Amino acid sequence: MNTISKILATAAFFSLSPTETKASNHSNETPVDSLEKVESKFSFHRIGEKIGTLNFQPFSVNPEDTTIVSVQFAFVPFVSTNGTESGNVINDVSFNLLGGYSAGTRAFEMAGLFNINRGDMTGVQLAGLFNQVGGIVDGVQLAGLFNSNLHSVKGVQLAGLTNFTTGQVEGVQIAGLANFSPKSVKGVQVAGLANFSGKNTEGTQVAGLANFTAHEVKGAQVAAFNFASKVDGFQLGVFNYADSVSGIPVGLISFVRSGYHNVEIAANEVLPLNLALRTGKREFYNILFVGIRPEPSRDVTWSYGYGLGTSPRLGKKTFLNIEVSSEQLNKGNTQALNLINKLYLGGDYQVSKKLALFAGPTINFRVFDNSFDGHPDLFTYTNTRIRNEKTYSENISSQWWWGFRAGFRVF
Structure with missing residues (x-):
């Protein structure tokens, strides 16, 4: 065995010796220089450089490298007919069992769970959970949870939860949440x-x-x-x-910054002191109000209510008020039905930019629970008369009368 080893070593030595000797004889190079040349010819470093030049970039995102295919079939991203190049391929049609990843879609894409497109999506995109598009959407997106788009949308987005886009929307967005x-x-x-x-x-x-x-x-x-x-x-x-x-x-309350809003202090035939807030526009406004009758009693008579109105212009400083309202009249706490419904028709005179005077008649229709004995008296400081009274089933009665409202408004 030792003999064979010696023979192989000797053969190897002589196979290299002529090169080294020749180099030494003709160029006066030292043995060390010759060995460095041999090493440079056969080094592993140069083999590594050759391997490094191989083009293997499975996750390339260079748009110039994109290609177009007619049909893709995928199980999950990169486990597909496009393989590791999925991110650089634009598909005309794509079928993704669970999820798909591509550079874009030109006609149709559907997935059991999700679709992810780096670029544009044109056509129809369907997913059980979500669609994510990095470019323009021109078509229809339908997802069980959400559609997310990092550019503009032209078409339709339908989602169980949300539709999100960072660009302009031209079309329809329908979502369960937002x-x-x-x-x-x-x-x-x-x-x-x-x-x-x-x-x-x-x-x-x-x-x-x-x-x-x-x-x-x-x-x-x-x-x-x-x-x-x-x-x-x-x-x-x-x-x-x-x-x-x-x-x-x-609406219940509408506030228009450049619109119609004022505070009203008024009196009527039932309560001598009423405070109201009007807000909206003169064409249509909301009224919130409360009223009180000061009296030496532990249980004060008071009311609260809501109304709607319109105020067309009659002249340079005069306006017409047409209003309907309903207020609950109480003595102490609210304990039983006692609604006074009003129709008001009056005039409004603008004394100055911030002050107006108003007055007008009302027709009042009261609906109340006749089984409750704690209703407050209606008229304690006016001589107003009840015009008619009726009783209905389930302890409900009604009355009507003519009344008034007058006061001033501060803008």
């Missing part, structure tokens, strides 16, 4: 909870709780709470706010 766009919306937003537009809305916003448009609305907002800077259309909700409205805000 629709969000930091830019303008041109079309329709419908949400179970809230709609948000960071700039303008041209169309309609409908939500269960709130609509918010940072700038101008050209169209309609319908929700419990509506907010916009400028409204060219109408708002319908429990509470509406706008800096200016060219149409009519309809």
Whole structure:
């Protein structure tokens, strides 16, 4: 065995010796120099450089490297017919069993769970959970949970929870909870909870709780709470706010910053002191009011109520008031039905920019529980007469009479 080893070592030595010797004889190189040349020819470093030049980039995101295929089938991202190049492939049609990842979609994509596109999506995109698009959406997105888009949307987004886009929306967004766009919306937003537009809305916003448009609305907002800077259309909700409205805000309370709002101090045939707040526009406004009858009693007679009105202009300083209202009249705590419903028709004279005087007649219709003995007296300081009284089933009675209201308003 030792003999064989010696033979192999000797053969190896002589196979290299001519090169070294030749180099030494012709170029006067030292043995060390010759060995360095041999090492440079056969070094592992050079082999590593060759391997490093191989183009293996499974997660390349260079847009110039994208290609287009007609159909893709995928189980999950990268486990697909496009393999590790999925992120650089734009698919005409894509079927993803669980989820898919691609550079874009040109016609149709569906997945059991999710679709992720780095670029644009044109056509139809369906997912059990979510769709994520990094580019433009031009078509329809339908997802069980949410649609997320990092560019503009032109078409339809339908989601069980939310639709989110960082660009402009031109089309329809429908979501179980919320629709969000930091830019303008041109079309329709419908949400179970809230709609948000960071700039303008041209169309309609409908939500269960709130609509918010940072700038101008050209169209309609319908929700419990509506907010916009400028409204060219109408708002319908429990509470509406706008800096200016060219149409009519309809709600329990509507506040238009440049609109109609004042505080009223008045007297009527039942209570000598009433305080009311009017807010909205002269074309249509809301009224919140309370009243009291000061008297030496532990249980004070008082009322609270709500009304609606309109105030068309008659002249340069005169206006007509047409109002309907309903107030609960109590002695002490509210214990039984005792509603006084009013129709008021009166005149309003603008004494100055901040002060107006008003007066007019009312027709009053009272509905009350006749089985309760604690109702306050109606007329203690006026000679008003009840015109008619009726009794109905279930201890309900009604009365009507003529009355008045007069006072002043501060703007």
